[in-house]
């Protein structure tokens with residue numbers, strides 16, 4: 001059985017299904033496990049308004065989760081929507097929480113807009129306190145098109161390149177020889 005330290009965890013938040021489909025597709029490509037973030041406050045019509053309001057206020061509380069650490073995984077991919085130009089509040093809540101994360105954290109966002117989610121990536125890196133390993137954003141109208149395949153392909157390449165660098169880095173090899 002594969003050790004958790006070498007496994008990829010995909011933590012997804014999805015209000016209306018776009019990001020969940022992407023998370024499952026990534027999981028298939030990477031043989032990863034998918035963990036859904038618990039965020040009951042944003043369900044239904046009232047939840048929509050609540051989402052927009054909290055996102056604009058940047059009020060990033062995280063509801064209780066089934067896990068208290070994700071550090072046992074080799075790498076983490078967060079997947080979810082853009083809200084008011086930021087990563088959705090449940091994603092930001094996790095990045096800002098004291099839940100331990102692996103060194104490698106990546107972000108795949110879905111959005112209404114097809115333009116790259118530059119502000120959302122900057123915000124996520126500020127919340128995390130360090131650079132993301134790989135990042136991608138996909139507009140709703142580009143879903144299930146060649147653009148989706150291309151974006152997913154370059155995201156996976158970015159991830160693998162970071163993985164190869166880590167293993168080629170002698171300090172990484174030394175650390176793991178201890």
Ligand SMILES: Cc1cc2nc3c(=O)[nH]c(=O)nc-3n(C[C@H](O)[C@H](O)[C@H](O)COP(=O)(O)O)c2cc1C
Nearest residue numbers: 014015016017018019081082084085110111112113
């Ligand atoms: C409250 C709220 C705010 C949103 N703000 C933006 C935005 O600023 N820019 C954008 O491109 N899409 C925005 N969207 C659209 C979502 O990012 C997009 O539809 C996403 O794919 C939904 O993902 P999900 O189905 O996984 O929840 C917003 C959606 C919601 C609910």
